[in-house]
Amino acid sequence: MREAAPYIEFIIGEEKRLANIVGKPEIEPLLRSALKLGLSRAALLDEEGLPLALVETDDCSCRTEPERKRLSILVEGEPQGTLLLEAKELTPAIEAVARLLQDALQLTVTNNLKRMLTTEVHTSVVKESYQQLVATNHRLMESERRYRELAAELEVKVEDRTVELRRAYNRMLQQEKLAAVGQLAAGMAHEINTPLGFIRSNLNSFKKYQGRMAEMLGLYRLLTSKGISPEIIRQQTETRWKELKMEFLLEDSGILLGQSIEGADRIANIVAELKGFACLDGMDEQPMKLNTELEQLLAVMASRFPPDTRVKTELQDIPAFVCRVPLMIQAFANILDNALKSRSEGLELSVATALDKGQIVVTITDNGCGIKEENLPRIFEPFFTTREVGSGTGMGLTVAREAINAAGGSIEASSTHGNGTIFTVKLPIKPLGESWKTKETA
Amino acid sequence: MIEFDEKNKKMVLKMVYYGPALSGKTTNLLSLHDKLLQDGRGELMMLDTAEDRTIYFDLLPFFFQAPSGLKIKLKVYTVPGQVRHDATRKAVLQRADAVVFVADSRISQQAINAESFANLEENLALVGLSIDKLPLVVQFNKRDLPDLVSEDELRSIWNSAGLPVVMASALLGWGVVETFETALEALFYAVDKKMGLTDRYQVDKENFIASIIRF
Structure with missing residues (x-):
């Protein structure tokens, strides 16, 4: 707190010597005028009696001892200087000149002193203000430097966090993909279970049939080996044939086995589909038959449709779309999934494909709850969800958009709250080999 | 102490008259100048x-x-009271x-008094003086005006802080010399304690005060 003290160099009140206050050039002219008025000698002496200024007449006709007069000059009320005057005779006129000279000198001394004091205060104040400015400036520079450092650190931190976030985001995407695979797998398991169920039931029935067939064949073999007349054999076996309902048995066996083969084929189909999902990344681009894939997707997802769902498809003839097929399938699966969850029953789902201005346009429309206007711009944002915590990751539509954008396409949603939603996906028609990877860097 | 020249004795x-703007510091000096005889004092110098x-x-x-030959010169100053002249106050x-x-x-x-007093404390610390050790007299000026804080109240507050309080009207000329005398006395004790005025230089307190305050 005492930092201000060194800035003040002048101590206000410090004693001053006369020589510091007035100088010879100031005083001499005054003294000279006195000579012209009849004085023979005039001098201003300092505290020690030494002359600060001295003038005398040229003719030193000092035949007679001159008369002398000493007058005080005050500094701050204290006699510090002496005005020494000599004349042949101290006439009243000379006395008056002496008084005038004293007043003039005194005025000069006092005014000079005032000016000095003023300058001193002024200098002190300016010096202190300057030092304060320098100190303030220094503090400001210091704080600026600190902020610069902070800013630089901040950049590094932001970069770190961005990388971290990017990683977390990618992890989420991957998890979402896996979750989608799981969901599809669950749907497929259901699809497999149905044929599996009737194949097993058919085989059970066939096992019983097989027992009766074996009995029938055994009877024939027994009767023919004993040498019994054919008539008796015919009668006995005919009775048994009817008892065992062999006619029906043989007919139904064919049906059972046919159905089972059909079921096995269905299972084989589903497994083939599942294989497509087995690896999502690192696969090559292939031509995708969009219409076929959409139909299969609807079939696979059918088990999850809410009650009383009506599905309308209007699939026009469109060229194959070259892309990483499993990713695109997943994108549509996510859009459809969104539609399935939009209504608890009586869903009307419409899937349409068409060609428009050299683009493939896929429109997926539902009559579900719709999307609130304020949420519409946000639905593709990562982690944005209106569903309850735990029931939606908020990544489904994000994943869909990623996949569609990566393939060079675009996705848009329009909706009226309470009145259903329309998703429009536009995909460019491009020949195989024009790699989408050039776009991935964007 | 501005200066002590032992050789030249x-x-x-x-002594500094401090206080808020327009409280009557210059009026105090003008009044002292009018009342006291010129013997023992110099002229009042008012800067611009x-x-x-x-x-x-x-x-x-x-x-x-x-009597020992020691010459004492006492310079009594006023400071500018306006807040903006703080650097000058500090210098004085x-x-x-x-x-x-x-x-x-x-x-x-x-409130303005309190603010100025706080400023005094702060500036004393800045120039390396301790308010506890420095002789300090408080003058309540303008007692000729209406709507005043009562003398009892002022005394009870300030005397409890251990400070001498003097009532005055510098404009009418009363209380001014009493204030100065109280301050001179406190000043004498402080310098005597530090420099041994009485013992070493045969400065008598009564004599000191009487030779400065001459009517």
């Missing part, structure tokens, strides 16, 4: 003013010579030996 002391407000300082010097306060705080007695001015 000269001591220069400083702006619209009659002190912007630098006023100076009234007093002289005393002890350097090496002060005693302070007279001139406060305005009117009820409306008490």
